[in-house]
Amino acid sequence: MHLPILLTALAFSLASAIPSPPSQLPFSLPPPSSSLPSLSSLNLSPSHLSSLQSHIASLPERRLVQLSEGGAPISIAEGEKALLVFQGTRFIDVTDEVVFPAVLEKEEYGEKLAYSKKALQPLMDHIDLEYMETFLSKFSGFRTRYFRSETGKQSQKFLLAELQSIAATSTTSNITFREFQHPWGQHSIIARFEPSSPSSPSLSSSKVVILSAHQDSINQLVFLPAPGADDDGSGTTSNLMAFKALVKEGFVPSTNAVEVHFYSAEEGGMLGSQAVAQGYRTEGKAVRAMLHLDQTAWVKKGSKPVIALINDNVDAGLTAFIRKLVVEYSDVGYVDTQCGYACSDHASWTKIGAPSACASESDFPSGTPNAHGVNDSIDYSPEFSFEHMAQYFCLDLPRLSTTAFMSATTQSEESIRVDNGNLHKGYDVGGAPLRSNVTPGGHPVDNSQPAFPVYHRKFANPGGAAGVHTPHVVLGMALFYGGFIQLLAGMWEMASGNTFAATAFSSYGGFWLSYAMLIAPWSGVAAAYTDPAEMRHAIGFFLIGWLIFSFIMLVASLRSSVALSSIFFWLVITLALLAAAEFVPSMPAIHTAGGVFGLITTFNAWYVAAAGLLTPETSYFTLPVGDLARRD
Numbered sequence: 001m002h003l004p005i006l007l008t009a010l011a012f013s014l015a016s017a018i019p020s021p022p023s024q025l026p027f028s029l030p031p032p033s034s035s036l037p038s039l040s041s042l043n044l045s046p047s048h049l050s051s052l053q054s055h056i057a058s059l060p061e062r063r064l065v066q067l068s069e070g071g072a073p074i075s076i077a078e079g080e081k082a083l084l085v086f087q088g089t090r091f092i093d094v095t096d097e098v099v100f101p102a103v104l105e106k107e108e109y110g111e112k113l114a115y116s117k118k119a120l121q122p123l124m125d126h127i128d129l130e131y132m133e134t135f136l137s138k139f140s141g142f143r144t145r146y147f148r149s150e151t152g153k154q155s156q157k158f159l160l161a162e163l164q165s166i167a168a169t170s171t172t173s174n175i176t177f178r179e180f181q182h183p184w185g186q187h188s189i190i191a192r193f194e195p196s197s198p199s200s201p202s203l204s205s206s207k208v209v210i211l212s213a214h215q216d217s218i219n220q221l222v223f224l225p226a227p228g229a230d231d232d233g234s235g236t237t238s239n240l241m242a243f244k245a246l247v248k249e250g251f252v253p254s255t256n257a258v259e260v261h262f263y264s265a266e267e268g269g270m271l272g273s274q275a276v277a278q279g280y281r282t283e284g285k286a287v288r289a290m291l292h293l294d295q296t297a298w299v300k301k302g303s304k305p306v307i308a309l310i311n312d313n314v315d316a317g318l319t320a321f322i323r324k325l326v327v328e329y330s331d332v333g334y335v336d337t338q339c340g341y342a343c344s345d346h347a348s349w350t351k352i353g354a355p356s357a358c359a360s361e362s363d364f365p366s367g368t369p370n371a372h373g374v375n376d377s378i379d380y381s382p383e384f385s386f387e388h389m390a391q392y393f394c395l396d397l398p399r400l401s402t403t404a405f406m407s408a409t410t411q412s413e414e415s416i417r418v419d420n421g422n423l424h425k426g427y428d429v430g431g432a433p434l435r436s437n438v439t440p441g442g443h444p445v446d447n448s449q450p451a452f453p454v455y456h457r458k459f460a461n462p463g464g465a466a467g468v469h470t471p472h473v474v475l476g477m478a479l480f481y482g483g484f485i486q487l488l489a490g491m492w493e494m495a496s497g498n499t500f501a502a503t504a505f506s507s508y509g510g511f512w513l514s515y516a517m518l519i520a521p522w523s524g525v526a527a528a529y530t531d532p533a534e535m536r537h538a539i540g541f542f543l544i545g546w547l548i549f550s551f552i553m554l555v556a557s558l559r560s561s562v563a564l565s566s567i568f569f570w571l572v573i574t575l576a577l578l579a580a581a582e583f584v585p586s587m588p589a590i591h592t593a594g595g596v597f598g599l600i601t602t603f604n605a606w607y608v609a610a611a612g613l614l615t616p617e618t619s620y621f622t623l624p625v626g627d628l629a630r631r632d
Contacts, residue, residue: 067089209257234293293395309323309334309336486508570601
């Protein structure tokens with residue numbers, strides 16, 4: 001399992017910052033011919049020749065394309081790009097290119113990796129080869145993902161829906177989506193994990209770590225089917241698996257935002273990635289690191305599986321860092337290779353001065369022979385390997401953890417990090433050993449089931465016991481489980497940054513401790529009241545205070561879930577009735593009604609506790625809670 005492992009490593013490794021122009025090796029391959037073949041010279045059937053002529057005629061817009069590094073751009077019609085594709089000529093569409101000055105800052109990535117392989121194993125365990133095959137079967141099932149085709153637009157919407165459905169399962173990550181609009185209709189997709197403590201005061205100007213692949217496909221004859229399972233459905237799937245693993249693990253980058261990009265129109269001259277990269281540079285968005293995956297599935301028969309690291313048109317420092325990730329986290333080794341001019345979308349970022357790197361399935365002589373053809377499918381050859389695709393996971397996740405979580409200064413001390421309730425042991429390279437998920441405004445970070453509690457946190461409420469006439473039997477529970485244990489739970493929630501849960505647990509823990517003092521014979525509280533009416537009124541005012549607090553908690557929970565808000569709704573009614581009963585002892589029915597609503601509150605709370613415990617990872621079924629979370 002090779003590629004998603006490497007991607008995950010990179011994601012976890014790169015999410016912080018330091019920023020000389022990026023180091024770049026010269027292109028060593030000879031530039032292709034700049035001449036377009038004549039239609040009459042093509043060895044095509046009459047029907048294919050007619051289709052090609054129709055395609056060219058349908059796209060007369062003039063474009064500037066560059067065929068070699070430093071070469072003069074040539075003007076061709078948009079439709080004539082099909083001739084370049086047919087003869088295998090690489091090109092970059094530079095019609096809309098803006099030339100930017102070189103970046104003066106240079107990113108540093110540190111000498112030590114943030115995590116050991118063992119520490120990242122919980123993330124690696126999320127690799128699901130069956131899911132990867134299911135997704136890619138559907139994704140490569142579109143007739144073509146050519147960026148100007150209707151099925152290309154449909155495949156983009158399918159990919160976006162898949163990403164959004166994964167994000168909807170998140171309980172802690174703050175994930176946003178953007179369709180980067182393109183005039184041809186197949187839009188680039190940007191999925192963004194927002195940091196908890198951005199490197200800039202503004203989230204929008206925080207540095208970003210980017211994982212990318214291109215979503216489009218093409219046939220050598222652009223009007224023919226192009227399943228594009230390897231080129232670049234495989235890179236798309238490797239990054240999708242990394243995205244899914246990060247969501248399942250509750251990934252929240254601490255310093256730098258992490259984005260997963262799926263570019264449109266790479267096969268049209270890197271149009272999509274150029275538009276995104278130039279847009280980011282224009283907007284002043286700083287890029288900490290960018291890793292592109294293009295073809296991650298093919299292992300040639302008789303060859304040794306390796307991760308190929310592109311050495312030209314990339315940032316040398318970032319590529320050296322990724323070599324470390326392969327050695328530490330991957331089950332296979334790496335090979336350095338070169339891919340020449342107009343290789344893939346990482347070049348768009350190198351052009352604007354951002355540090356970029358690119359990984360592929362093998363050195364180029366050993367790569368798939370089926371790219372840009374009808375045989376680029378998952379079942380054409382056993383040389384197509386999902387296990388090899390999974391290896392790139394080790395690039396994404398450790399990279400993100402180091403680059404997104406930590407600063408570039410390194411320390412050798414081992415530390416224990418708490419990530420959403422999970423312990424991860426690794427090397428601390430800056431930042432606090434305990435990472436908090438801050439909840440501005442007192443709201444929980446999680447935006448969906450179970451809203452609160454998060455995963456395994458149990459909610460207890462004070463409503464039921466308040467109506468018991470001789471409650472001494474619950475003194476031990478009130479002191480230790482309802483009181484002391486809830487108070488500890490509140491402190492743990494405070495440490496993890498969950499303000500809402502910390503307030504609820506600590507406060508209701510205080511309720512139980514104070515209630516225990518009322519009923520404990522040794523406290524002398526009850527004995528101090530010689531007038532029973534005075535005692536009743538004192539308890540009534542005590543309950544009114546908790547009624548007011550519970551109403552505030554009800555309002556604060558209205559964007560969490562129906563199940564959670566219902567607890568506070570019933571609790572407010574319970575406390576109101578019990579308080580009223582203390583002031584009107586002549587109407588015992590009020591006290592009885594308070595007890596009934598207290599039981600409803602109790603069962604509701606147990607339901608929410610069960611919903612938090614019965615997660616897909618621990619149970620064969622889950623309980624609905626009625627998500628009310630705000631959606632951006």
